[in-house]
Amino acid sequence: MGILEDLGKRMVFFDGGMGTLLQENGLGPGELPELWNLTRPELIKEIHSRYRAAGADILTTNTFGANPIKLHGCGRSTEEIVAAAVALAREAAHGALVAMDIGPTGKLLRPLGDLDFEDAVSAFSRAAAAGEKAGADLILIETMSDTYECKAAVLAAKESTRLPVFVTMVVDEQGKLLTGGDIPAAAALLEGLGVDAVGLNCGFGPGQMKKFLPQMTQACSLPVIVTPNAGLPRTEGDKTVFDVKPEEFAAVMEEIAKEGAWILGGCCGTTPEHIAAVVRRCKDLSPRPIVPKNRTVVSSFARAVVFGEKPVLIGERINPTGKSRLKQALRDNDMDYLLREAITQQENGAHILDVNVGLPEIDEPALLRRAVMEIQGISDLPLQLDTSDPKAMEGAMRIYNGKPLINSVNGKAESMEAIFPLVKKYGGAVIALTLDENGIPATAQGRFEIAEKIVRTAREYGIDKKDIVFDTLAMTISAGQENAAITLEALRLIRDRLDIHTSLGVSNISFGLPQREHINAAFFTMALQNGLGAAIVNPNSAAMMDAYHAYCALSGSDEQCMDYIARYSAQKAEAAPPPAAGEISLLDAVVRGLKESAHAAALRLVETEEPLAIINTQMIPALDRVGKDFEQGVLFLPQLLMSAEAAKSAFEVIRVKMTVNGEQTKKEKIILATVKGDIHDIGKNIVKVLLENYSYDVIDLGKDVPPETVVDAAEEGGVKLVGLSALMTTTVSNMAETIRQLHERVPDCRVMVGGAVLTPEYAQQIHADAYSRDAMGSVHYAQKLFGGE
């Protein structure tokens, strides 16, 4: 297998478009091109032969959609089609290589769509394994427009074959994938996964693609593939035509080669003539050598964060250590609390979010996976996966949509043996703690030596030092005042002698001292001055953020102090708020939907009144009044929900007080779920907020929930009321099935239903116990069922 050895020594050429040529030969819209491997083999082989004659070094099999998901229902198996396709390319190859072509599944992965990540991996695995078995020389994953699906395909190819893996993606005019990721983010992910070459295909012609080439060559140190269309497709009568002719195409491809692409070819609209022209012009060019980038970078699906440009802020708030409210949320499976922490930190300026859900009594692997899935559904920041359980780490790394920061490895052999293989396989930058079997060295030199050992060991696993970030361990000065100096000295040594970025859990420095923020902020500044590259901090702390912004302005990393000025001049303008608008009552605040006022009013009230009295004299009357006005059409859904949000913020205060008093804070349990197959859940979320305001203990199972999950949860929790929502006629059958199973297994549990397609009659037909026209309807039913109306 010589392809990888050839790369960089000479230009390598892929073939051109297949689909367009098949259409010219009568392939109809919507028809599966892959079936032609079986029904019109001579034509497919002839196309391969023409590309081979044109000078292509690699022939791409006609298997773009040959995966079990796309082929579902066509009557032929993936294996059968792939075997035929590879054989045809092989027969035409005459010394050329055969690339097993893998395109997208055509489905969107969860949480945006309903395809499970592991199901995508399985589908791609079948295609890749069939390709290798049939004799393909490499895997080409192409036309990928979603980093997550791309990751599934790469993992599949690597887990089920030993073939080299090439990946090309399609971007839009802004250089973004269809799911919003940019080129640096996608490149970081793919380089982390260890693919052999990356690039761009399809989308548009060579001229526009050339503009994005520098982004690709700068973002990674891999061989780059460029396979554009022959311009943009245009309809002429009933034919699709492409504008860029072979010579013109080849001329731009020559420029692309000179700018650093090593592997050239064509996509839609290109023909053997295009490839022949490219080969003629480019075959004698010398590939431009790749300059290793030595960049420490992590990514989310959307963006990359590069270390060294500006100190990186890692939000520390999603970590239960010392946070009783978060502990409670994790035990209650209350993901919303965690998600709000994520959003707040992002809004306050975090660049990366640490995610740690480790509590002794929980299933950490399951919870960490869930937390990562949910957070990446609402935040586009890269995540730092933080756990000491290697199993939880692997689970989270696998489903993470990007190249994560990993927290952490240390100098103990056991730790490195557990973590480095994961970093090698899934990609990531890893935080390495300078401690080992002998503990934390008391000297900077000792910590530096552990760092050297870690770098050496990482290299044995094929992990470059650019993917390591050292944490020299901030330890409290209350246990030894020299601690700060040692940590800072170690930072400097590592930065200067190893040229590796560093990170610190800054606030540890003040443990055991009063007014810790003063120490933390000062130490943060000192650490930054000593070369700290990233800091795990609380972005919601003004003191820490002030120190950060001031440092950036002083050190010149905030160009012309623009960020500083933007942040603080705006703040000053807003700092003169309208005079405090009199103290309004809690009842009024809720009725008028004023969140902050409701919160403040609740804080005042709990000083003097009993929580239950507040609920009965202020909250419930306010909610009832708003509910009634809503039902009478005096006010409308947005206002009802503003009141609900205001009530919610007051309840947060009241519940704290109740917990302190040892009082029960919640009433009966109610399960809410959007039924299987249904991915619209805003209606369910509205119902949830209202029921919670009436103090019900809502268990939110989310959307697309299988009947069994609902029944299990109801049975397990002894739940007496389940609310189900469905938006589409197609999913009402799943609702009916859920109700059937519930009534069978949990006979004393009632079911209320709602959703756009439902009517009272329809609800009765599917044996629901109640139909709820709107969110207030569900409150009334719950009150009727449990008493209290």
Added chain:
Amino acid sequence: MKETEEVLRYLGYRGKPADERTLLTIESCISELRAAVTPRSLSLLLPVKFDGDAVLLGNLRVESRDLRNHLSGCGEAYLFAATLGTKADFLLERASKIDISRAVVLQACAAALTESVCDEAERELSAEAAKRGLFLRPRYSPGYGDFSILHQRDLLGILQAQKKIGLAMTQDSMLVPTKSVTAVIGLTAEQTTCHIAKCMGCKSLNCPFRKD
């Protein structure tokens, strides 16, 4: 503004005036969406033939009396698809975690924006058709009347919608990203203004747009 009216209708105002705060939220949601999303659409012109109650759109056979009626007199039709993309769903999910009131308004704005995107794309198709002396019928989507939602798969497949604009569907034929539309748009030589039984044939009885 037309979009604002549309949003208020979605939110159940039924023509009643909205309060100042809601109007401000609508304005801010629309700007948030406009700044964040990249709407995309695509279409393909196909010949239309009839075979009893079935309609043939190119090679696609659709058994639907309602679609047949809707396309009566048309010799050609556009298959059409449009989407706001995944960013809209991402923003909705995010809003629903921090402020359900805003999430509800955002959702209505996204729905209204989707309609605007379709209308805008349709204006171009309409201009193309006008050059040939043809007019567009209103959009007719899988799931309306007896035009089975299962044809979603065919429409997406023929248009290569996933590859070209990132529009896919779930196992139960729901479009993802959710703020998306697929439709058949007939081309006819005569300008027809009637909206052929679009609402009465639809099963969404609680739809705020339903015209009885």
